[in-house]
Amino acid sequence: MLALKLKHSRVFRSFLISYVLILLIPMLTGYISYLVSSNIIKTSSLEASAMLLSQSKDILDRRMEEVENITRQLSMDQDLNYVMNERVDGDHFNVYAIWKSWRNTAAYSLTNNFLEDFYIYLNNYNVIFTPSGVYVRPEDYYDLFHYEGMNRDQWKQEILGKLHRREVLPSQPFNNNGKKTNVITYLQSLPFESFQHSLGTAVILIDENEIAKMLEHTLTQYSGWAYISDKEGRTIARVGIEDAQIKALHVPDPIDGRTTHTLVDDKTLLISSKSTFNGWKYVIGLPKSNVMKQSVFIAQVTWTITITTLLFGIVAALLLAYKNSAPINRIVTIFREQTGQAGYKAKNEYDFLQGNISTLLASQKSLEDELKQQQPLLEDAFLKRLLRGEFESLQEIRTLLDSMPNMKVKDASGYVAILRINGYSGLVSQEIIHELNAARLLMKKFLQELGSVLQINVTDMDSEKMAILITYDEADASVAAEEIAAVFDRLREHVREEYRMHITIAIGNGFHALSDSSRSFEEARQALDYSVLLDEAQTCWYRCIIKESSSYYYPIDLELRMMNAVKIGELPEVRRIFDGLLEQNFAERQLSADMVMQLFGELKGTFHKLLQHNPFTDQALAEGLKPRVEQLQLSMSLERFRKEILGLLEAFCSRVLRKKEDSTGEMIHKIVSFLEQHYSDADLNLYRVSVAVELPEKYISQLFKEQTGENVSDYLEKIRIKQATDLLFNSEHTIDEISQLVGYNSAHAFRRAFKRVSGVSPSSYRKTVN
Structure with a gap:
């Protein structure tokens, strides 16, 4: 159910969208990396192919340059020039001169593989030199070696009869002594610088396969096609492409010596270059799919990894969004239930939480400010209740003290004193009230600034009286009384000199726990009443006044404190209260037998009252305690009297503690059972x-x-x-x-x-x- 709610939660969706957006960042980075890698592969492939094309171009240019240089050397050959310029009469042949010239020219076939098939035609002798021999009749050479589609007359007119200057004929079918092949023809008239008429013609037949081998080497890695065209756009050589396709390409002429890249029909990558030697254009066509094959593989791997990562990332985003949004939704639900809001009062949960938390913080700050303003009143009220003995247990006093950190009260020993400003009894005029208020404030300030080991707290009793709570650490008990006397002496001297007032201070007996401060307060009250018998204002200690022994000491507040301590099982507190009671009645008073009997009756009545309260109303418990209360007898021995009463009090406290342990054990069992079930x-x-x-x-x-x-x-x-x-x-x-x-x-x-x-x-x- 919670998961279903989260799916429709705005917090869940916000987390999910954030995680997905974060996930898309590496995805986008991966895609950009793929594009860069693909472009690098394409560029490197084209550059490699362009480099091979340039190498082939350079090689072919050198070969053609060598061919041109050989024709220059032929034109400068003395024997050949002699034969070409010799005058011929009829059928007279200078056989030796012709043989010598042929021998010199035949050696050139070994210098360049393009010169395997070449011949030189001499106009004056009408003979043809070839590396393999001399043809006295050109018709005999034509019968063995001729172009397909060119008859003998055309051959004599176009090839042998014209003036040629470094002329290259495109690839043509050629019959090489019965073998069909395609040749590229290089023509040069002799001598080399002939401008009007020639004495002979050097014809070099270059097998198209020789050039094709160079182009095929360039196409080895990516297949494709290639061709070479001359300045006029005629195809010199081609591999893997037809002439009609070449004409349909319309490849622009590159700048001499540079290589250009072109994309045709989004399928073929063209690389073209132009020779600076002879103006030939070299073109390679590479299928884009072959060039980008490696890129396609990288794309497949990249997309596979990307999609897999995206799927796992979305699953992780869903889990993280659920995990992080669940606590926020629970907090929002708790806020909504506690504040009673049926719907959100904000655009989203964050604004809702921010608004509510801000309101809580503002409320808390307001409460803190109010508490700070009320703190002095709370401290004064606490002090009055403490002195009146209105707290049920010492634990309650300590709990309240923890909530008032600014109050200077030590949970240890101390005294209670009452200060009275003399001479104002019965005077109630407005002016006198203001004067007394000012005097009390000044004396409070003076007291709080005095005392090195004492903690002093003051509260008003009426217009002319103040109650003073003095506490100190147990370690300072030996000097506390002297320090208190010195403080009050300085106060009395200060008030008399500065304000012309006389004060009386009454101090009760010391106490060893704050819960017993009410007894010291009551003693200070009695000492104050006794101080009227003195002639002048002074410090009156309760221990120094005459004790009355006509009645016992067992005030109702002391009984209530002891009963409360028994009901919560605070045995140390019970012992302290009871020992204080014995000290008041038997150490500081001389009780008669009747008073002792009455005190014993009061204590027995206290036990009967306890039997009427929880946890002593249970029949099983009462059966054990009630007989002991009934059998309680007064002993004339104070120590035995103490042991009997204290033993019964301990029995009551033990019952409370056992009940607490049973309740605690049941609670622990309940907690453990719940954990084991859920x-x-x-x-x-x-x-x-x-x-x-x-x-x-x-x-x-x-x-x-x-x-x-x-x-x-x-x-x-x-x-x-x-x-x-x-x-x-x-x-x-x-x-x-x-x-x-x-x-x-x-x-x-x-x-x-x-x-x-x-x-x-x-x-x-x-x-x-x-």
Whole structure:
């Protein structure tokens, strides 16, 4: 149900959107990295292909330059020039000169693989030199070596009869002694610088396959096609492409010596370059799919990783959003239930919490300010109640003292004094009241500034009287009385000199617990009444006045304090009150036998009153205590009297303590039972335990720690780990499933807790027991 609510929670959606946005950042980074990698691969592939193309271009340029240089050397050959310029009469041949010239020219075929097939035509002799021999009749050469589609007359006219200057003919089909091939023809008239007519023609037949090998080397990695065209756009050589396709490309001419890249139809990458030697254009066409094959592989890997990471990231985002939004939703729900709001009064939960928390803080600040303003009044009221003996127990006094940190009261020994300003009794005019108020304020300030080991607190009794509570540490008890006397002497001297007033100070006997300060206050009151018998204002100590022995001391407030201490089982307090009672009656008074009997009757009546209150109304308890009360007899021995009364008081306190222990044991059992029944709930916490047992969280935590020696959370963890060990031993559940079954939100938290408690990991434990 909670998970369903969270799915529709704005906090859950906010967390989820934030995590998804954070998740998209590395995804976007990965995508950008892929684009950069793809571009780098494309660029490097094109650069590598361009480099190979440039190398092929440079090689071919050198070969063609060598061909041109050879034709220059032929034109400068003396024997060949002699034969070309020799006048020929009829059929007369200078056989030796022709043979010598042929021998010189045949050697050039070894210098360049492009010169394997070449011939030189001499116009005057009408003969053809070839590396393999001399053809006296050109027709015989034509029969063996000729272009397909070019007859003999065209051959003589176009090839042998024209003037050629470094002319290159595109690739043409050629019959090489019966072998079909394609050749590129290089033509140069001899001599080299012939401008009007030539004496001969050097014809070099370059096998297209020789050039194609260079282009194929460039295409080895990515396949594709390539071609070379001359300045006029005629195809010199081609690989993997037809002439019609070349014409349809319309590749722009690159700048001489530079390489350009072009994308055609989004499928083919073109790399073109132009020779600075002869103006030929070199073009390579690479299929984009082949060039980007590595990039496609990287894309597949990248997208696979990206999608997988995205899926896992979304799952993690859902879990984190749930984990982080659940506490906020619970807090919002608690606020809404406690404040009674049916809906949110803000745009979102954060504004709602901020508004409510701000309101709480403002309210708390306002309360603190009000408390600070009321603090002096609260402290004065506390002091008056303390002196009147209105508190039921010492624990109540200590609790209230903890809430008033500014009050200077030590929970130790002390005295109570009453100060009276003499001479104003019965005077009630407005002027006198103002004068007394001012005098009291000045004396309060003076008292608070005096005393090195004393803590002094003052409260007004009426217009002319003040009650003074003096406390000190037990270690300073030996000097306390002297210090008190010195303080009041200085006060009396100060008031007389500065304000012309006389004061009387009455001090009761000392006390050793704040709960007994009311007795000292009552004694100070009696001492003040006694001080009227003195002739002048002075400090009157209760211990110094004459004690009346006509009546016993057992005031109603003292009886109530002792009864309250018994009912809550504070045995030390009970003993202290009872010992103080004995001291007042038997150490400071001389009681008659009748007074002792009456005091004993009052004490016995106190026990009967206790039997009417919880936890002594239970029949089983009363049966044991009531007979003891009835059998209580007065003893003439003070020590025996003390033991009998104190023994009965201890019996009453023991009953209370046992009842408390039984109640505490029952409460601990209830808490343990609830934990054992609900340990599998991942949201189980101290608040839910407190609701179940109907006690405050702080009290439960303290009580459980005192009784068991460990915290509630540690005990719950041990229960969960114990159940987990049983499941690991007796079930086939996975560790993740077990972590959920025993109340953990995540397997990681379960593994850490299991190792912390048992010392080994869950998987190691399962292997060990199996």
